[in-house]
Every structure is written in C-alpha cells, then in structure tokens.
Amino acid sequence: MELEWAGIPTVCIVHRELRDSAGAIARISGHPDYPVITVDYPWIPTATWSDAEIATLAATLAPLVRDHLLGRAPGTAVSG
Amino acid sequence: MAPSEPGPAVPPTARVEWPDEEAFREDAHARGWTDGLPVVPATPDRVAACLAAAGLAPGVVLGTVPTREVTVTAEVAAANAVMAGCRPEHFPVVAAAVRAHLDEYGNCHSTTGTLSGAAHAVIVNGPVATEIGVASGAGCLGPGFRANASIGRALRLVIRNACRAVPGELDRATFSWPLRYSFCFAEDETVPGWRPLHVQRGFSPGQSAVTVHSVMRMISAWDSSSRTPEGVLDTLVAETRVHGMSGDAFLGDGINVVYVMGKEHQRFFVEAGWTKERMQEYLWPRLTAPTAGPRDRWTNLGAPANILVVAAGGAGMAETWILFPHLARAVTRPVEWGTVAP
Amino acid sequence: MSIVALDPTGRSGAAGGSGGPGASDPAPRTLAPRPDSLAGARLGLVVNGLGHSERFLDALAAELGDLAALDGVVKVVKAGVSVPPDPGDWSRLTEGATVAITGFGG
Numbered sequence: 044m045e046l047e048w049a050g051i052p053t054v055c056i057v058h059r060e061l062r063d064s065a066g067a068i069a070r071i072s073g074h075p076d077y078p079v080i081t082v083d084y085p086w087i088p089t090a091t092w093s094d095a096e097i098a099t100l101a102a103t104l105a106p107l108v109r110d111h112l113l114g115r116a117p118g119t120a121v122s123g
Numbered sequence: 124m125a126p127s128e129p130g131p132a133v134p135p136t137a138r139v140e141w142p143d144e145e146a147f148r149e150d151a152h153a154r155g156w157t158d159g160l161p162v163v164p165a166t167p168d169r170v171a172a173c174l175a176a177a178g179l180a181p182g183v184v185l186g187t188v189p190t191r192e193v194t195v196t197a198e199v200a201a202a203n204a205v206m207a208g209c210r211p212e213h214f215p216v217v218a219a220a221v222r223a224h225l226d227e228y229g230n231c232h233s234t235t236g237t238l239s240g241a242a243h244a245v246i247v248n249g250p251v252a253t254e255i256g257v258a259s260g261a262g263c264l265g266p267g268f269r270a271n272a273s274i275g276r277a278l279r280l281v282i283r284n285a286c287r288a289v290p291g292e293l294d295r296a297t298f299s300w301p302l303r304y305s306f307c308f309a310e311d312e313t314v315p316g317w318r319p320l321h322v323q324r325g326f327s328p329g330q331s332a333v334t335v336h337s338v339m340r341m342i343s344a345w346d347s348s349s350r351t352p353e354g355v356l357d358t359l360v361a362e363t364r365v366h367g368m369s370g371d372a373f374l375g376d377g378i379n380v381v382y383v384m385g386k387e388h389q390r391f392f393v394e395a396g397w398t399k400e401r402m403q404e405y406l407w408p409r410l411t412a413p414t415a416g417p418r419d420r421w422t423n424l425g426a427p428a429n430i431l432v433v434a435a436g437g438a439g440m441a442e443t444w445i446l447f448p449h450l451a452r453a454v455t456r457p458v459e460w461g462t463v464a465p
Numbered sequence: 466m467s468i469v470a471l472d473p474t475g476r477s478g479a480a481g482g483s484g485g486p487g488a489s490d491p492a493p494r495t496l497a498p499r500p501d502s503l504a505g506a507r508l509g510l511v512v513n514g515l516g517h518s519e520r521f522l523d524a525l526a527a528e529l530g531d532l533a534a535l536d537g538v539v540k541v542v543k544a545g546v547s548v549p550p551d552p553g554d555w556s557r558l559t560e561g562a563t564v565a566i567t568g569f570g571g
Contacts, residue, residue, distance in 0.1 A: 045549070046558070046559070046562075046565050046567070047496045047497045048494070048497075049497075049559045050497045050498075051497055051509065051558075051559065051562055051563065051564060051565050052496070052497045052498070052499050052500065052564050052565070053497070053565040053566070053567055054566050054567075055566075055567050055568070055569055056566065056567070056569070057568070057569045057570070060295075061295060061569060061570055063291050063292055064292060064293055064295050064569070065569045067287070067292040067293050068190070068293070068569070071192050071287070071491075072192070072491075072494070073492060073493055073494035074493065074494060074496070075493060076493075079569070088238065088570065089515065089516045089570070090515050090516025090517055090518045090521065090568070090570060091516040091517060092516065092517050092521060094520075097517060097520055098524060100521065100524075101521060101524035101525040101527070102528050105528035105529045105531070105532055106532060108525065108529055108566060109503060109529060109533060112499065112500070112503060112506075112564045113499055113500065113501070113503065114499030136472055136475055137471070137472040137476070138469050138471060138472070139469070139470060139471075139472055140467055140468070140469045141467065141468050141469075142467055142468075143467065143468060144468055146468075147470060156473050165470045165471040165473060166468065166469060166471075167469065167470075167471065190547070192491070194475070195475065196475065198475075199471075199473065199474075199475035202470075202471040202473045202475075203473045230545070230547065230548075232548075233546060233547030233548070236547065237547075238570075280473065284474045284475070285473065285475045287474075371514065371546065373543075450545060450546065
C-alpha cells in the first residue's frame with residue numbers, strides 16, 4: 044500500500060488461502076477493493092515451491108502482472 | 124514510558140449498552156470479542172479499578188502495531204483484562220505483558236498473524252507473583268490458577284480485539300493451539316542460589332517483571348536417566364536440535380529459547396552449584412555446533428545469554444519444557460504501579 | 466437492568482454491528498495512476514523472504530521482461546517477513562522503481 048501512496052503502481056500476489064488476511068490489511072489501509080492476483084493450488088501457501096513450480100507460475104503470471112500494472116484487470120485468480 | 128505520563132490524545136473507548144448481562148454475553152460472542160468462552164462485561168467501574176491499581180491514565184499508550192493501524196491504550200487493555208476475568212491487582216502485570224508484546228522485537232504483527240499460530244508465554248518474576256497468586260509450582264502451566272489463567276487470557280484478548288488478530292482475517296494460523304487461550308506462569312524463585320530470569324536481565328530481586336516469549340513449538344525434554352547437570356543439558360541439546368530454530372535479519376542475534384526446567388532436573392544443578400550462566404556456557408556451543416543430519420537442525424542463538432532457563436513446576440516428572448520461539452525476541456518489562464488516578 | 470461496557474477493540478464509534486476489524490476503517494484512498502505501457506519501466510521487487518519467494522520473483526521479473534522492454538529491476542529483500550523494508554531499502558525502491566510487485570504471506 045505504501046508503494047501505491049508513493050505513486051508506484053503495484054501488483055500484490057496472494058495465495059487463495061490468505062486472501063481474507065490480505066483483504067483485512069487492504070481494508071485497514073483504506074483500499075477495501077485493492078486488486079490482487081490470487082494463486083491457488085497446486086501451489087502451496089508457504090511458497091516452498093520446486094524449480095518447476097516456480098517456472099510454471101512465473102510464466103503463467105507474467106501476462107497477468109503486466110495487465111494489472113497497466114490497470115487492465117481487476118483481481119485475477121490463477122490455478123494449476 | 125513512565126506509567127504516569129499521559130500519552131498522545133487518543134479518542135475515548137466507545138461504550139455500548141445492553142438490556143442485561145445475558146444480552147451482553149451473547150452479543151460479545153456475536154461481535155467476535157471472545158475466545159469462544161464467556162467474558163466478563165468491561166463496565167466503566169471495573170475498568171477504572173484496573174487502571175487505578177496500575178496508576179495508569181486511560182489514554183496512556185502501552186504500544187502500537189503500525190502495520191495494522193493499531194494503538195493500544197491502558198483503557199483498552201484494561202477492558203480486555205476485565206473481560207478475561209482479571210481482578211484489579213492483576214492489571215499491572217497485564218500492562219507490563221502488553222508493553223513487552225508490543226515492543227518492536229515482540230513483533231506482534233508477525234507472531235499473531237503467522238500460519239504457524241505462535242502462542243505467547245507470559246513469565247512473571249519478582250514479588251508480585253506471590254502477592255497476586257501467579258502459580259509457579261505443581262500444575263502451573265495448566266488450568267486452575269486464577270491469576271495465571273486471567274493474565275494470560277487478557278493478553279490474548281488484547282491480541283484478538285485490540286490488535287485485530289481474528290482467525291480467518293489477520294490471524295492466519297493453520298491450526299492454532301490451546302496455548303492461545305492463556306499461557307502464563309511465574310518462575311519458582313524459592314530455591315536458594317537460583318538467579319531468577321528478571322535478575323539475569325538486569326532487574327533487582329525486589330523488582331517485579333514480565334517476560335513475553337513467542338512460542339512456535341513446545342516440546343518436552345523428558346530425561347529420567349541423567350543424574351548430572353551435563354547429562355540433563357545434553358538431553359536439552361539433543362531435543363532442541365531435532366527441531367532447530369531460525370530467525371531473520373530483523374531479529375539478528377537476539378532470538379531466544381526458553382527452557383522451563385522442572386524440579387527433578389533443577390536439583391542436579393543446585394546440588395552441583397551450577398549457576399544459570401554456567402548452564403548457558405555449556406549449552407551454547409553444543410546448540411550452535413554445525414549440523415550433522417536430517418534430524419539435527421540449525422539452532423540460531425547469537426550468544427549464551429540468549430538461552431533463558433526458568434524454573435517452574437512441581438515434583439515428579441523429570442522434564443524440562445522447551446519453548447521454541449517464533450519470529451520475536453523474548454522481551455522483559457517491569458511491572459509498575461504509577462501514581463496517576465484515572 | 467441494563468449494562469454498559471467498553472468496546473474491547475478500542476475502535477471508538479464502533480457501537481452496533483461487528484466489533485471486528487471493519488468497525489472503523491479509514492476512508493478509501495486512491496491508487497497510484499497506471500501507466501499506458503511498461504516500456505522503459507523499472508520494476509521494483511519486494512521480497513519478504515517467505516519460502517522460495519525470492520527465486521519466484523526473480524523468475525517472474527525475467528518473464529515480465531520478455532513481455533515488456535523494462536529498464537531494469539530494483540530488488541529489496543526485507544529483513545523480516547512481517548517488517549517493512551528498512552529506510553535505505555525503501556529509498557532505493559521508491560527512488561528507483563516506477564512499478565512494483567509484492568507478495569503477501571506468512
């Protein structure tokens with residue numbers, strides 16, 4: 044949030060299981076509808092991913108991140 | 124901050140009215156103000172009595188959680204203490220525990236939101252323990268002691284209500300565990316020659332203090348075979364290294380482990396004339412030696428003084444409980460009785 | 466007989482409704498304006514250290530660089546999962562990045 048307040052468009056990547064917590068912080072910070080990219084299973088919430096999982100997720104997310112940074116997508120979910 | 128100093132201007136805590144106590148009890152549950160158990164209404168008179176017992180003005184700031192836009196005042200802490208079942212004389216200890224937990228290195232935002240569901244041990248030292256009945260002997264880690272149960276619960280209600288650590292929202296614990304209902308005990312300071320934790324940390328024996336230690340894991344180091352200090356400590360080393368301890372750059376070299384040593388282990392050290400410092404010097408190189416296999420993990424301890432040994436419990440089981448930290452240091456704060464009437 | 470008690474959340478004006486975190490949240494704020502293109506953008510990465518997050522963000526930055534002509538990456542690795550970047554890193558980030566990616570977890 045502080046990056047947004049500093050004028051830097053930011054995309055936040057959150058696992059589905061932590062969406063509620065991210066939403067709580069966003070609400071507390073004055074951004075109740077802050078758009079995030081949600082990652083779902085098979086990627087596990089603690090981010091202890093294998094190299095293959097990392098590569099697949101990065102390739103999948105990159106176009107979504109681009110769209111978010113350009114203001115083209117409201118919150119998007121990604122799953123395997 | 125001295126207890127008699129007023130804090131920055133903070134809006135007064137809201138009052139809510141209910142038709143009767145039954146309505147309050149049900150509504151407290153509905154609002155998410157409880158830990159699942161009934162709570163005592165924090166009436167203005169009860170809150171005022173707590174504040175008077177500690178000599179704290181309502182607006183005194185005990186601490187903040189900047190990431191969550193949270194400021195915890197003495198009044199809010201007192202409200203939660205009343206709800207937890209505290210008597211006024213318990214509140215100075217609660218206030219010290221809240222201050223310790225909200226210290227920068229108590230790392231509230233991390234330890235109360237973590238997936239690991241860390242608990243918080245409130246360890247009481249000094250004369251206040253006896254004066255208000257914080258148990259340190261047989262059964263002291265379990266239910267049945269009003270001061271232990273209420274003070275530990277008060278901190279947890281502050282964490283839930285004031286610090287916004289609500290399950291499913293900012294509290295992301297995968298399991299959580301029963302220690303998060305309440306975890307408070309006193310150190311047994313009755314054994315001659317045993318230097319209490321707060322004295323080790325710079326307080327005089329006549330002062331009272333509270334140490335709050337985050338607890339990610341609690342393991343029993345049971346050893347009924349050893350008959351020497353070295354034997355007992357070697358068991359502690361082995362059990363600690365099975366799990367290991369990490370840390371991060373923010374905590375640096377300051378992370379702590381707490382060993383809650385029962386009487387059956389403690390007596391070997393007392394009989395052999397070992398000080399706590401000697402125990403620390405024996406433990407540290409063995410805990411921090413290079414790892415040697417899959418069930419021998421890195422134990423991040425910056426110095427021998429980071430190893431905190433606390434005596435508690437009754438006779439019988441030859442065990443010491445190991446309180447592994449989450450991402451916080453063990454923080455000690457004095458218990459104070461101010462002079463400002465609310 | 467009626468009973469009056471204090472709101473234990475300390476969020477004044479929370480009478481009525483849930484006393485949870487939404488009870489007295491601030492007024493909505495606005496986000497930073499979005500650019501029309503990422504060509505020439507400098508990408509900030511805020512690494513919280515959780516799991517393999519650094520490796521993932523590095524990989525994501527590389528993939529994004531294949532999609533857009535970025536002008537470099539400013540990476541900050543926080544000292545702790547739940548603490549903000551230290552002042553030096555924060556300056557580096559806010560002065561060096563024009564867009565950013567963060568993660569939320571723990």
